[in-house]
Each structure stands twice: as C-alpha cells, then as structure tokens.
Amino acid sequence: MLLGKHETFQTRSSNMKVISAGFPKTGTKTMTVALKTLGFNVYDYMENSTILGKDWEKIFKAGGTTEDFRRMYENVDAVSDVPPCYFWEELHKAFPDAKIILTTRDEDSWFKSLVTQMRSVESSWTLKLMSLLTPSGYLSFNILSDHCVGRVIFGLRDSLFWKPFRRVTLNELLLKLKFRKHNSHVIQNAPPEKLLVYNYRQGWEPLCKFLGVPVPDVPFPHKNKGANLVDEYLATDPIMIKIEKELMLSLATILVLCCIGGYCLFSWGPTNIWNFLCSAVEASWNKLV
Template sequence: MVPLKVICAGFGRTGTDSLRLALNHLGYNTHHMYVMMNNEGEQDPEAFEDAYRHPEREVDWDKLYAGFSAAADWPTIAFIEPLMKKYPDAKVILTVRDPEDCLINTVVLDGAFADPKQFLDKGAMKAKFLAHNKRIQETIPADSLLVMQVGEGWNRLCQFLNKPVPDIPYPRTNSTDDIARARRQLR
C-alpha cells in the first residue's frame, strides 16, 4: 500500500490535470478523474459513489487509492476531510483561479452536476466554489497547505514538496480552448 502523500483540493478547471502531470513528473502516481474516465488501473467508480452517498459508512480509502501516492480532481474533492483524517501527514494543494474564468458548465460539486437548475445557476456555483476554497484554507493547517494559482509553475510547488525544480516547462493541459475544441469535435 502506498498512502496518499499529496491531496489536491482544487475544483475541476483549476489546473488539476496540469497538476496531475506535474506531480507525476515529480515521482508521484496521481489519481485524477482522467484516470477514472480512461479506466486506468483497478478503478471502482461505484465505491466512490457509495462513499459519497453514505458518508456514515466505513470506507477502505487504501483500496480505493491503491497504487496512487497523490490524488486530484473529482471524486477526490468530495472527500477532503475523510482523506485528511486517514492521511494526516499528506500535503494539501489548493489550486485556485478567478471563478468567473472557469465555473459555469464545468464544475462538478456535491451533486450540482446532476441538478441542472443548480448547475446552471452562476451565482450558486460561484458561491460553492468560493465556500469550498475558504473551508479548505480554514481547516487545513498552514504548514500542510499550498494555495497555488493556476499557471503559477514549478517553484513554490517544488519547494512545498521538497523536490528539485525540473528543467522542463510546467505542464499546461486541458485549457479552456482544449475543452472548446473537444466539444466542437463531439458535435
């Protein structure tokens, strides 16, 4: 078993896929929605859904994250508190950006994706986004938390994780333009 050493608490569309690639380059194996969507490894989406629907039940987090030393994006974001309880020595990275840049039609949060009225309510989604970021910053000890702006690059990340700064550019994937292109191709 490899316990989670890094838990990324930033919402989707806040650079989580770029962070996944950066963490993998730094030697971590990062769980991300990308991994689940591409059915990489022994993924069990139903177990994550069950954990979300029944927070009172015991969850075998080691099994759900078997083989991963870091986790980012969904479904991880829904489980920050229990994951921090299970892995108290993990470092937490909160990726942030201006909510106006990314929120509507992209963020999945606490059932909002399944509730079209809530999901399309820009004010409600922005409030969820800001409340989440505030909660993370208020509950995670400062020495275990890095608040990282989208596009910030390697320096503070590597310093926070005690890793040397790579001599390659910080990854930049899954941009708004990339998403728009993918939507056009699907149509």
C-alpha cells in the first residue's frame, strides 16, 4: 500500500515507537526526516537539547532513572542523534516495545564526515555568539554540546566553540574506536527481533517493512549532505531560528547599552563617571557594614 504524496502514517500510542541508535554522521538527520515523513513525532538534537536540555544536563552530571526517561519521552514517537543514541539501552528499558534502528556507514567516510562537521561548528561565529549570548544557545551548545556530548560521548577535551589560537584535536584512532564500540554494543545487546541495522542508501522498503508502515509516495530524503548542517539548520530549523531571534535581541540590547554608556562618557567625562561609581560602591558598602 502506498501513501499519497501529502499523506503520512499517523501514530496513535503515546509510547515511544522508534529509537534511532546510530552514532552521529551515520545518516541521523536523514532518518529524522524519514520518520517525520512517515508521521512520527521525532526529537532530534535540537529538540533534545532545548526542550529537554535541563533533564539531559542532570543525566550527564548525576545520572538518571528509567522513570526519568519515561517521563521525558512519554509523548514522543521517536528519537534520533545525540544524546539519545548514546543512551539507547536506558531508553529501551523505559519503552521496551520500541524498535531500534542502528544507522551505519563505513568507518573511513564516517570519520571524514565527522571532522567536516566539527570543523564547521568550530568555525561558526554565529554558533559561538549563540552559545554565549542566548539562554537556549548556552544550554544547547555550551553545556550539552561542548561539556556533555563532546567530552562524554566523543571524548573531546577541548571546547569546539572557544578554543583560542588553535583547532580542537580530533584523534582519529580513538574516535574510530568509539564508533566501533558503539555499533558493536548495539548489535550485541539489542533484542534481535527489534533491531534493524540500516544504511540510508537502502531507501524506504526495509525501513517501512521493519516499522510496519506503508511506503510513502515520495523520494527518500537525504539530509546534511557534505556535513553542511550548520548552514541548513540556521536557515530552516524552527528552534535554531528562535535562537537566532534571541541572539538578535541580545545584540540589540548590548548595542543600546553601549550607546548609553558612550553618551554618558561623552556628557559626563571619565572622571565624573569614575567618581560616581566610587560613590555608589562606597554607599553600598556602608549599608552592608
């Protein structure tokens, strides 16, 4: 049975149905779009880091329980990318009926794509400013992406956003070992009847058969070609667009404050401003003592 071009398979249960356990750069963005096309409500990285950012921060720092994962995703059909792919086993304990998809690709092309992606993130001043000047960006990029995902999942010691004078060191051997260990762990520990090892080049047929849904009458998607995720997200992702608006507001506020400061400096002179600040500090100190 084929779905019409603008139709989707509508899921009904509130329990999670799909855990995409593939490591980043194995077609996770393509899988997200494919699952959305099939009618699933999907949480990818941006949804996880902004909507559930505080929960994930707590899990990385102090741990989490099965009840935590069940509460976080009680109304979500599917998850993809980090952090969920790394915690696929804990998610499956919370939702034992969910099916698991391990997206894969050959190791060398995976590493090449990962490096391209990380260099793109590392060189983006828009993301740097978002991570510093917006509440959502600070949580998503600074705390989770840098301090949690980067260090725990990939083993990076340096910051992707604020590494002065030189680029982040990407150890090819260690990163490939993490990739192999993750894939092997999923294959060895996921229930065989609930696991699909999948390459996006296989298209709709094996994916839809595994999920028990009709094949849609649309071409299979291919997202994040050439690891150009940053530009694509900035242009199209609604959460990123929201963070961009936060950044514009922050920059406008800084500009207004600088103008006020410049006007005061010009009108009062640096000596009078200094005397005013000293008097204010002295008055505050006298109140304290």
